[in-house]
Amino acid sequence: xxxxxxxxxxxxxxxxxAFPRESxxxxxxxxxxxxxxxxxxxxxxxxxxYLSCDPYMRWRMSKHDEPIYFPDFVPGSAITGVGVGKVLxxxxxxxxxxxxxxxxxxxxxxxxITSTEGFFKIRYPDLPLSYYTGLLGIAGYTAYxxxxxxxxxxxxxxxxxxxxxxxxxxxxGQFAKLxxxxxxxxxxxxxKVNLLKNKFGFDGAFNYKEEPxxxxxxxxxxxxxxDISFENVGGxxxxxxxxNMRTHGRIAVCGMISQYHxxxxxxxxxxxxxLITKSIRMEGFMVSNFFHKYHQFEEITAxxxxxxxxxxxxxxxxxxxxAPAALVGLFAGRNVGKQLVVVSHx
Amino acid sequence: xxxxxxxxxxxxxxxxxAFPRESxxxxxxxxxxxxxxxxxxxxxxxxxxYLSCDPYMRWRMSKHDEPIYFPDFVPGSAITGVGVGKVLxxxxxxxxxxxxxxxxxxxxxxxxITSTEGFFKIRYPDLPLSYYTGLLGIAGYTAYxxxxxxxxxxxxxxxxxxxxxxxxxxxxGQFAKLxxxxxxxxxxxxxKVNLLKNKFGFDGAFNYKEEPxxxxxxxxxxxxxxDISFENVGGxxxxxxxxNMRTHGRIAVCGMISQYHxxxxxxxxxxxxxLITKSIRMEGFMVSNFFHKYHQFEEITAxxxxxxxxxxxxxxxxxxxxAPAALVGLFAGRNVGKQLVVVSHx
Numbered sequence: 001x002x003x004x005x006x007x008x009x010x011x012x013x014x015x016x017x018a019f020p021r022e023s024x025x026x027x028x029x030x031x032x033x034x035x036x037x038x039x040x041x042x043x044x045x046x047x048x049x050y051l052s053c054d055p056y057m058r059w060r061m062s063k064h065d066e067p068i069y070f071p072d073f074v075p076g077s078a079i080t081g082v083g084v085g086k087v088l089x090x091x092x093x094x095x096x097x098x099x100x101x102x103x104x105x106x107x108x109x110x111x112x113i114t115s116t117e118g119f120f121k122i123r124y125p126d127l128p129l130s131y132y133t134g135l136l137g138i139a140g141y142t143a144y145x146x147x148x149x150x151x152x153x154x155x156x157x158x159x160x161x162x163x164x165x166x167x168x169x170x171x172x173g174q175f176a177k178l179x180x181x182x183x184x185x186x187x188x189x190x191x192k193v194n195l196l197k198n199k200f201g202f203d204g205a206f207n208y209k210e211e212p213x214x215x216x217x218x219x220x221x222x223x224x225x226x227d228i229s230f231e232n233v234g235g236x237x238x239x240x241x242x243x244n245m246r247t248h249g250r251i252a253v254c255g256m257i258s259q260y261h262x263x264x265x266x267x268x269x270x271x272x273x274x275l276i277t278k279s280i281r282m283e284g285f286m287v288s289n290f291f292h293k294y295h296q297f298e299e300i301t302a303x304x305x306x307x308x309x310x311x312x313x314x315x316x317x318x319x320x321x322x323a324p325a326a327l328v329g330l331f332a333g334r335n336v337g338k339q340l341v342v343v344s345h346x
Numbered sequence: 347x348x349x350x351x352x353x354x355x356x357x358x359x360x361x362x363x364a365f366p367r368e369s370x371x372x373x374x375x376x377x378x379x380x381x382x383x384x385x386x387x388x389x390x391x392x393x394x395x396y397l398s399c400d401p402y403m404r405w406r407m408s409k410h411d412e413p414i415y416f417p418d419f420v421p422g423s424a425i426t427g428v429g430v431g432k433v434l435x436x437x438x439x440x441x442x443x444x445x446x447x448x449x450x451x452x453x454x455x456x457x458x459i460t461s462t463e464g465f466f467k468i469r470y471p472d473l474p475l476s477y478y479t480g481l482l483g484i485a486g487y488t489a490y491x492x493x494x495x496x497x498x499x500x501x502x503x504x505x506x507x508x509x510x511x512x513x514x515x516x517x518x519g520q521f522a523k524l525x526x527x528x529x530x531x532x533x534x535x536x537x538k539v540n541l542l543k544n545k546f547g548f549d550g551a552f553n554y555k556e557e558p559x560x561x562x563x564x565x566x567x568x569x570x571x572x573d574i575s576f577e578n579v580g581g582x583x584x585x586x587x588x589x590n591m592r593t594h595g596r597i598a599v600c601g602m603i604s605q606y607h608x609x610x611x612x613x614x615x616x617x618x619x620x621l622i623t624k625s626i627r628m629e630g631f632m633v634s635n636f637f638h639k640y641h642q643f644e645e646i647t648a649x650x651x652x653x654x655x656x657x658x659x660x661x662x663x664x665x666x667x668x669a670p671a672a673l674v675g676l677f678a679g680r681n682v683g684k685q686l687v688v689v690s691h692x
Contacts, residue, residue, distance in 0.1 A: 256618070266617070269616075270612045272602070275628065276601065276632065277414050277632070278414075278630070281629040282628045283625075283628070284621030284627075
């Protein structure tokens with residue numbers, strides 16, 4: 001008989017329409033799980049170690065008639081998200097007991113993974129495993145692929161990053177600096193602005209909440225205009241960016257966190273005419289478009305980490321009990337650096 | 347002594363803020379011109395034959411503090427625009443007396459061109475010269491370069507063209523058909539829809555004024571979605587397009603004629619989030635980006651015309667007296683096909 005354990009989990013109580021609250025979720029300790037994969041399957045049984053809190057998860061908390069982005073969560077079941085786990089049992093040829101992996105897992109202590117599509121075996125388990133929730137996982141690869149594949153950067157170009165202290169933004173800025181670009185970021189507090197300038201090596205930064213006129217703020221920080229904008233925010237910030245782009249500029253559209261609380265009636269963007277007058281390319285992407293080249297990125301970035309060329313800041317919540325607050329905090333901008341949840345350190 | 351002639355011209359009386367009216371312009375017959383270029387200059391003296399009426403001219407009729415697009419017109423002076431002329435005198439080495447040329451000229455009988463930048467010598471004067479106001483000029487090259495350089499088309503793809511019976515749209519549709527694409531266009535009257543389907547060879551077309559729900563119209567005509575959208579309109583049509591794009595779709599942003607009457611407060615576009623979820627590239631352009639390759643296009647298209655592979659429809663107003671009505675009619679959608687003004691047939 002396989003060992004049976006209580007499997008603590010975080011569930012979404014019901015679909016939401018407003019700004020997420022902690023009380024929209026609950027921690028349930030009544031379920032159990034058998035620590036063995038079913039006979040004849042190609043499943044993997046994971047012990048979850050680290051879970052990632054990501055902006056796109058707001059989308060999944062609401063009900064959608066059309067599956068245009070990620071699937072909606074299932075109320076009453078464990079929330080799912082990207083996480084790092086250790087393989088406790090496996091009947092899949094690519095994953096062995098003791099391997100560390102990352103991919104789409106559950107917000108619970110143990111997950112039975114029946115489809116390993118989008119799962120990656122961790123090749124650098126000597127680096128902090130939590131990095132695979134961000135720097136070496138979705139956020140890092142989003143920053144890397146978005147910047148290098150979508151933005152076509154050149155040395156000396158002017159780069160703007162919105163939500164720049166977030167998991168993706170802090171890395172876009174650093175990849176841009178490594179490329180020899182001039183980088184300015186926006187963030188939502190003076191503490192974050194300070195981090196951008198003094199920890200992540202941005203050339204400039206501003207607190208958008210203290211700028212009555214975003215256009216004027218960008219004009220001040222980019223007197224010669226913006227060549228590349230890495231868009232994480234949308235709405236009014238994007239309108240101000242469009243006003244300040246240079247001819248043949250590129251806008252990588254990675255996220256629109258300012259709109260996620262109300263995607264049924266998103267704010268209008270008014271300055272798209274500048275796409276024409278300045279011959280701007282604006283391109284959206286999903287990091288999964290680039291998964292086939294992930295291990296290349298992993299190798300490059302692992303080396304940058306070992307060489308001390310990347311600074312990375314995590315905001316770790318301890319325990320599944322604190323996961324709802326961590327996720328809500330992300331939408332409120334309370335995190336400083338990559339928000340993650342520690343389920344277990346080993 | 348050089349011959350002096352009366353030089354009839356169309357002037358903008360004053361900057362406008364509302365929808366253009368004929369009375370915003372007037373035809374003036376009090377100026378004279380010497381039919382000779384100044385000594386020591388590199389100027390060219392043109393007899394204007396055909397003038398082009400283009401959507402971007404609406405922009406130039408209003409006052410702008412920042413020169414982000416084309417220069418504003420000068421009230422009291424002749425309107426300027428693209429036209430075809432015959433060289434009456436020249437001290438420029440590239441242009442000889444008797445040459446036919448096209449470029450930015452005046453809405454007047456004779457123009458002294460002191461800067462020939464952006465002027466092209468017409469290499470196929472055996473074709474109808476008026477074609478160089480459109481099919482072989484700005485509109486045709488805009489369609490060709492926009493479609494081939496920006497849209498990265500592949501055989502069999504689904505292509506949507508807005509303002510499809512206009513000078514650019516009718517040609518985008520035909521270039522797309524020549525490429526083996528499935529092409530659907532929108533236009534503003536049943537007559538135009540009929541033209542698209544029965545004259546220009548579009549696979550489908552709809553009258554946007556009779557569609558209460560643009561999203562539903564596109565869903566009906568593109569049950570499998572849109573790969574390429576050639577955007578001439580902006581606003582609500584662009585929002586509906588975004589809803590109906592396929593993954594890895596491309597949107598060439600050529601114009602936003604629905605917004606030109608009120609560019610101070612353009613309509614918001616609300617569905618940009620789909621840029622991310624569908625990995626869409628949206629790219630604005632100006633045809634002048636591609637001027638260095640113009641004669642290549644001219645050669646290809648002249649051959650298509652000679653082979654009877656392009657259908658082209660012109661809406662010609664006779665005489666400068668009818669130029670104001672022709673221009674206003676363009677913004678009201680009264681033209682059927684390329685709107686131009688005949689100053690003189692030879």
